[in-house]
Structures are given as C-alpha cells and as structure tokens.
Amino acid sequence: MGRGGQKRDVIASDRSRAGSDVLTWAEISRHVTNNDRWIVIGGEVYDVTEWSKKHPGGPRLIGHYAGQDATDAFGAFHNNGDHVRKFLKPLHVGSVEGYTDNDLDKDFRELKSTAVKMGWFQPSYTFYTLVVGHVVLFQVLTYMVLHWFDVTWWSVLLSLACFTIAQSQAGWTQHDFGHLSVFKHSWLDHGVHHFLIGIIMGASSSWWNHMHYQHHAKPNVINKDPDVRLEQLFVVGDEMPKTVAKKKKKSMPFNLQHKYFFALGPPLLYPVYFQIMLFRHMITRRLWNELTYSMVFYISYIYLFVPKLGFFGAVAMYFAMRCLESHWFTWVSQSNHIPMTVRSDQSLPWLVMQLNATCDIEKSPFNDWFTGHLNFQIEHHLFPTMPRHNLYKVAPLVQSLCKKHGIPYTVKPLLQSFVDIVRSLKVSGEMWKEAYEEIHS
Structure with a gap:
C-alpha cells in the first residue's frame, strides 16, 4: 500500500x-x-x-x-x-x-465584545479620506515641485522628501485596507488596497498578504513568521543564535551584526530584497493583474521624471527614495518586535503570544503619524481589523487585562525603541559567538 x-x-x-x-x-x-x-x-x-x-x-x-x-x-x-x-x-x-475556555480566554473575548459594543471597530471615513488624500497630495507634489521650479539641488531634495513621505505613508495606509479594517467589505477594501500598494507604490497586494498575515498569525515564531527568517544575515532572540551556531560551521560574523545592520538592514530591505521578491511573486504566480497595477506606477514615473531628471537621474531619485523609505519602515516595524521574545512555536494563547512578541511606542501626534498608528502595535496585533485611529481607545482595557493576569505590557519612547533594536542584535550576536566557539572549538 x-x-x-x-x-x-x-x-x-x-x-x-x-x-x-x-x-x-x-x-x-x-x-x-x-x-x-x-x-x-x-x-x-x-x-x-x-x-x-x-x-x-x-x-x-x-x-x-x-x-x-x-x-x-x-x-x-x-x-x-x-x-x-x-x-x-x-x-x-x-x-x-x-x-x-480558561479565564484568560474568557476575559479577552469579553474585552473584544466590549470594544465592539463601544463602536471601536467602526471606521471614521473622514479620517481615512484625509489619510489617503495626504498620500495623494505628497505624491503629486513630488512631481509638481520639479515642474514649478528649475531642477536644482534644493528642488530635487524637496521632491525627494515629498516622494519619501508619500510612499511611506502609503505603506501605512495600505496596511489598513489590507487588513479589511476600513470598509469591512472584502471587495471594497481590496480595491483600495490594490490602488495604494499597486498603482501608488508599485508593489503586490497578494505578496503583502502572503507575508504579513503569517506574521500576524505567529509573530516572532521561528519558522512561521517570515519577518524573523533572518538567519542568513541576522540572528535574533536567544534561541536562534544557539540553533544557527550548531548548524553552521561557516556563517556571517553575527557577533558584529549590530554594526553591519546599518549597512545591510534598513538601506537595502526595500531597494533590493523587496524589489526582487515582489516581482518574483507576481511573475511566478502569474498575477498579471497585479503586475499591471505595479507597471502603472513605473511607467508613469518614467514618463514624468525622465524628461526632468534624465534617465540616470530618475533612477537615482527612485532608489534614493526607496532607501529612505526602507529606513523609515525598518526602524518603525522592527522597534515593536525584534527586541521582544523570538522563539519556536509553543502553542501559546493568542493574548500571551502577541504580548510576548510586541510592544507599544508612546502616543503623540508625531508618533501616531510617523508610525501610521503602529505605535499601538500590541492593540493592532490583538485586533488587526480595528481601524487604527481607535487603537488608543482600547489600550487601557488591554493594560488592565494584562495586569490582572500578570502579563508584561511594554511601552517605550520612540528613540528608545530604536536603540533597543541595535542592543538586542548585539546581545543575540554575542550569544551566537559564545555558542559557536563552545561547539566548534
């Protein structure tokens, strides 16, 4: 048989x-x-x-x-x-x-029921109109600055700044529609998602869904969260360094990763890795509609900017923007996760798993805008379909629930969260070196 x-x-x-x-x-x-x-x-x-x-x-x-x-x-x-x-x-x-159901699960579901009754899962269409509007505004200004003024060093830098803001804020905004947290109707949310991530950003919505939903399902879980499949370049947490040290006799000098992170991490994630992976995803899976959306972005960019900057100038402008955008995205997204617990799957309850893997950044008007409200990463991970402008409202209830059940709830200043990325990489790298020398000596 x-x-x-x-x-x-x-x-x-x-x-x-x-x-x-x-x-x-x-x-x-x-x-x-x-x-x-x-x-x-x-x-x-x-x-x-x-x-x-x-x-x-x-x-x-x-x-x-x-x-x-x-x-x-x-x-x-x-x-x-x-x-x-x-x-x-x-x-x-x-x-x-x-x-x-145990007491923790009951309390969490009661909390969610309260949030539903309070209307915190209902979006403000005024808010999202303004958010999408300001993305489109900065995208238009990217070109209009060069149209209104002569092409000089300062006008190019101003245009580059507008371009970076437009793309970065489009990234935070498409995230909301990708989670179906705005219209609550799949086809409407997916339609705007295609517009933002495809036509505005030149990327693939299904690639984003494929990667990001796995991250939400098992954040910081080794071999399940794609955001911590980093062992070719980085080791994170306290389990991965030892595992990598046992498997590989020759590898990256991970004990120096907190230094080469500045060269290989934020600068190259978007301009190199994402560019390759998203086109590979669309072509290998024959997602011709998404490839068409993304090509609208690239063709319009070439049409508008090559006459102003020349071919090589337009290419330089594009990759400079992607590098700046990559810094913005990497520092924000990793500040909530990399310094937290990274380990193999332990089948933990939803609340415990999310709190182990995420932390919040202090609320302020700038932090809310700069992070796309992902400074409330804990609440977003617990309630991914909650509109981002309501996440701060549910935060006190989550804090109370965590306090009741003895679950750590971490909130940091923005700059401290950036420092903790480098610090955690240094600690994990030293753990790898110690394990590597012990095993291969």
Whole structure:
C-alpha cells in the first residue's frame, strides 16, 4: 500500500477511535502535515487539508495552526465569522474532549465584545479620506515641485522628501485596507488596497498578504513568521543564535551584526530584497493583474521624471527614495518586535503570544503619524481589523487585562525603541559567538 493509502487509513482509524466524534488533543496534534491538517475553533475540530489550498490567506497561514486551537486567531482575522463558519460545516470532524475556555480566554473575548459594543471597530471615513488624500497630495507634489521650479539641488531634495513621505505613508495606509479594517467589505477594501500598494507604490497586494498575515498569525515564531527568517544575515532572540551556531560551521560574523545592520538592514530591505521578491511573486504566480497595477506606477514615473531628471537621474531619485523609505519602515516595524521574545512555536494563547512578541511606542501626534498608528502595535496585533485611529481607545482595557493576569505590557519612547533594536542584535550576536566557539572549538 502507498503512503497516501496509509495516511488515509490512519485518519480513518483516528475517526473510528473517536467513537462519538469526541477527539483528544493527542489525536488532534498528529494532524499537522501539509497533507493532513486539523485545526480547532471554539472546541470544534475541522479537517482543513484541502480547504487550506483555497484559503484566501494562503495555505501557510492556516497551516501554522495545524493541530492547535485557532479560536482567537480565527476571530481576529474574520470580520464576518458567522458567514465563514458556513464553509467550515463540511469540514467538521468532531469536538475536543473536555474543551473549556480558561479565564484568560474568557476575559479577552469579553474585552473584544466590549470594544465592539463601544463602536471601536467602526471606521471614521473622514479620517481615512484625509489619510489617503495626504498620500495623494505628497505624491503629486513630488512631481509638481520639479515642474514649478528649475531642477536644482534644493528642488530635487524637496521632491525627494515629498516622494519619501508619500510612499511611506502609503505603506501605512495600505496596511489598513489590507487588513479589511476600513470598509469591512472584502471587495471594497481590496480595491483600495490594490490602488495604494499597486498603482501608488508599485508593489503586490497578494505578496503583502502572503507575508504579513503569517506574521500576524505567529509573530516572532521561528519558522512561521517570515519577518524573523533572518538567519542568513541576522540572528535574533536567544534561541536562534544557539540553533544557527550548531548548524553552521561557516556563517556571517553575527557577533558584529549590530554594526553591519546599518549597512545591510534598513538601506537595502526595500531597494533590493523587496524589489526582487515582489516581482518574483507576481511573475511566478502569474498575477498579471497585479503586475499591471505595479507597471502603472513605473511607467508613469518614467514618463514624468525622465524628461526632468534624465534617465540616470530618475533612477537615482527612485532608489534614493526607496532607501529612505526602507529606513523609515525598518526602524518603525522592527522597534515593536525584534527586541521582544523570538522563539519556536509553543502553542501559546493568542493574548500571551502577541504580548510576548510586541510592544507599544508612546502616543503623540508625531508618533501616531510617523508610525501610521503602529505605535499601538500590541492593540493592532490583538485586533488587526480595528481601524487604527481607535487603537488608543482600547489600550487601557488591554493594560488592565494584562495586569490582572500578570502579563508584561511594554511601552517605550520612540528613540528608545530604536536603540533597543541595535542592543538586542548585539546581545543575540554575542550569544551566537559564545555558542559557536563552545561547539566548534
């Protein structure tokens, strides 16, 4: 008998042993491979093996919860949970034996219910009109500055500043629509998302979804969060340095990573890595519609700026902007995560996992604008579909809940959070060196 037949027999025997469709966690935890995936939502077990291939968030996202309780992850990602549950009915396998919610889960879900009742999941369309409007304004000013004035060093720098602001703020804004937190209707949010990330930024919405939703599902979890798949260049946390030291005899000098981070991290993430990966994603997956959106950006840029700056000047302008944008994005996004806990999957409760991996940055008008309200990273990770302008409102309730259950809740000044990135890289690099020398001496 082939392996496929053996696997089907194993699954059949599992269900037979379940008897009255009551399954133990020991049974459920065996179904964790690409060809055999079970997840738990609200104490009910579902076989998502085939469905995961059709899942809008991609097979990896739902696969990260194979053999685990995905109740709160399911609630966090779906605005219309009742509607989605209809698709789960044919996938139902059984119920978890003795399934009960613990006090932490109950309190968290009660907190979310309170936030819903308070209207904090409802967007302000005035806010988003202004946010999208100021992105378009700076994008237009990027060209108009060169049109109104002669091409001089100061007009080019002013245009570059407008370009960087437009692209960086478009990045924070597309993030909201990508999470379906504005219109609450998939096709409307996806439409604006395509406009912002494709036509305004020249990138791919599905590539962003593929990467970012995995990050949200398992933040700072090794081998699951793509944002910490860094071992080719960096080691982070206290587990990865030791693992990399054991596997590799020759590698990067990670003990110096806090120094070469300034050359390889923020300056090159957008201009090199993202440029390669997003086009690779669109072409290999034949996403011709998204490639068309992105080409609108590049063709319009060439049409508008080559006559003003010349071909090489326009190319230099573009990559200078991407380098500045990359700095902006990297320092902000990593300030909330890299200094926090990075480890392998431990199937932690949703609240605990998110608090281990995220921290907040102090609120101020500048910090709110500069980070796209991702200074409230804790709240955003707990409630990814909550409009960003309401995140500060739910923060006191999250702090109270964390205090009740003894869960650390970290808030930092903006500059301190940047310093902590470098400091954590230094600590992790020293851990790698110590482990490497001990193993390979």
